[in-house]
Amino acid sequence: MSKHRIAVLPGDGIGPEVMKEALRVLESVAGKQGFEVVTDEYLVGGAALDASGNTTPLPTETLQGCEDSQAILFGSVGGPKWEDLPPDIQPERGALLPLRKHFGLFANLRPGVCHAALKDASPVKNSLIPEGFDVLCVRELTGGIYFGTPKERREENGEEVAIDTMVYRRSEIERIAHVAFQAAKGRRGKLCSVDKANVLQNSRLWREVVVEVSREYPDVELSHLYVDNAAMQLIRYAPDYDVIVTGNLFGDILSDEMAMISGSLGMLPSASLGSPSEGGCNFGLYEPSGGSAPDIAGQGIANPIAQVLSLAMLLRYSLAEEAAAVSIECAVEKSIEDGFRTGDIFSGAAGEKLVNTSEMGQAILDRL
Numbered sequence: 001m002s003k004h005r006i007a008v009l010p011g012d013g014i015g016p017e018v019m020k021e022a023l024r025v026l027e028s029v030a031g032k033q034g035f036e037v038v039t040d041e042y043l044v045g046g047a048a049l050d051a052s053g054n055t056t057p058l059p060t061e062t063l064q065g066c067e068d069s070q071a072i073l074f075g076s077v078g079g080p081k082w083e084d085l086p087p088d089i090q091p092e093r094g095a096l097l098p099l100r101k102h103f104g105l106f107a108n109l110r111p112g113v114c115h116a117a118l119k120d121a122s123p124v125k126n127s128l129i130p131e132g133f134d135v136l137c138v139r140e141l142t143g144g145i146y147f148g149t150p151k152e153r154r155e156e157n158g159e160e161v162a163i164d165t166m167v168y169r170r171s172e173i174e175r176i177a178h179v180a181f182q183a184a185k186g187r188r189g190k191l192c193s194v195d196k197a198n199v200l201q202n203s204r205l206w207r208e209v210v211v212e213v214s215r216e217y218p219d220v221e222l223s224h225l226y227v228d229n230a231a232m233q234l235i236r237y238a239p240d241y242d243v244i245v246t247g248n249l250f251g252d253i254l255s256d257e258m259a260m261i262s263g264s265l266g267m268l269p270s271a272s273l274g275s276p277s278e279g280g281c282n283f284g285l286y287e288p289s290g291g292s293a294p295d296i297a298g299q300g301i302a303n304p305i306a307q308v309l310s311l312a313m314l315l316r317y318s319l320a321e322e323a324a325a326v327s328i329e330c331a332v333e334k335s336i337e338d339g340f341r342t343g344d345i346f347s348g349a350a351g352e353k354l355v356n357t358s359e360m361g362q363a364i365l366d367r368l
């Protein structure tokens with residue numbers, strides 16, 4: 001029986017509430033599929049600040065626990081209580097960013113999925129998405145304009161000037177392209193690379209390298225879009241797209257656009273992956289796309305699906321337990337088809353049942 005170890009960081013707000021449901025699903029799916037997962041829980045974010053007298057949102061033992069694990073299942077961090085602390089120790093900036101940096105998590109995978117049964121929740125016209133859509137956005141996370149140097153403000157000829165630098169190295173483009181082609185291979189076999197090659201030098205390199213890498217994936221159909229056109233096409237007809245790969249800045253914007261047109265943040269998982277190990281698995285951090293939702297925290301009404309689907313991604317990419325991942329995704333799909341709805345996706349239509357966090361967790365468990 002294979003035995004895995006993961007670090008569980010529930011965090012703040014709705015984090016612990018939705019994490020509880022994901023762990024129930026994990027225990028059940030592991031039993032059914034015949035593997036074992038040891039889960040070690042650690043403090044992060046505001047919870048860690050409270051416990052440490054506002055000294056750190058990422059304690060040493062949390063970081064050490066993550067190092068000793070194959071993957072991190074993360075809830076969400078932050079809330080009004082910690083907003084006035086110095087920026088460096090604020091929950092998101094002081095915990096998530098250092099974790100990404102420490103583990104070299106360069107590939108951000110954000111599925112934008114709108115289930116056919118939930119298309120009313122999307123701001124896109126139903127006639128444009130009759131069957132919903134399922135697009136995976138693969139964003140490069142550690143390079144590009146957010147990190148390039150020089151990055152400064154200075155004075156030139158008596159005027160203030162601000163400078164950011166967009167840099168991409170061939171090796172950075174190659175490794176994110178491989179992640180995207182492999183993801184496309186396991187899905188519908190279509191990859192669209194998004195750049196601004198009509199204007200930017202580093203987008204020209206991006207396109208050249210993606211085309212070179214594509215020769216290793218003859219079964220994946222590659223296309224290209226300029227980012228301004230991509231922003232329009234995703235709204236015009238998202239079902240046309242399968243996997244999108246793009247740089248840090250463009251991916252930041254497009255993945256939020258995908259989240260918006262999908263309907264509810266409570267449905268969307270995400271993965272941030274590092275380089276594959278010798279066994280082919282990636283170390284990764286898996287978390288819902290949304291935040292700690294202070295407006296509904298403590299009421300037991302948050303949607304646990306984003307957290308549960310983050311667990312499915314963890315099983316797929318870090319533990320190579322594909323059958324377990326698929327079984328969770330099918331159980332979520334079936335729960336939606338059977339009408340279970342938390343408040344964020346409830347429309348009041350006939351056949352819908354309004355449920356709370358643990359009832360949605362139970363619906364998924366019952367369908368595993």
Ligand code: NAD
Binds near residue numbers: 018293301344
């Ligand atoms: P948010 O994502 O927490 O909430 C936005 C809206 O979406 C709210 O109305 C919320 O109720 C709803 N929502 C989000 N997840 C939901 C779920 N699972 N079920 C039902 N409804 C859900 O964004 P925000 O309000 O901008 O931020 C709140 C806090 O979260 C801030 O402190 C912010 O810094 C933090 N945050 C953390 C992360 C993270 O941990 N990765 C990400 C984003 C925001």
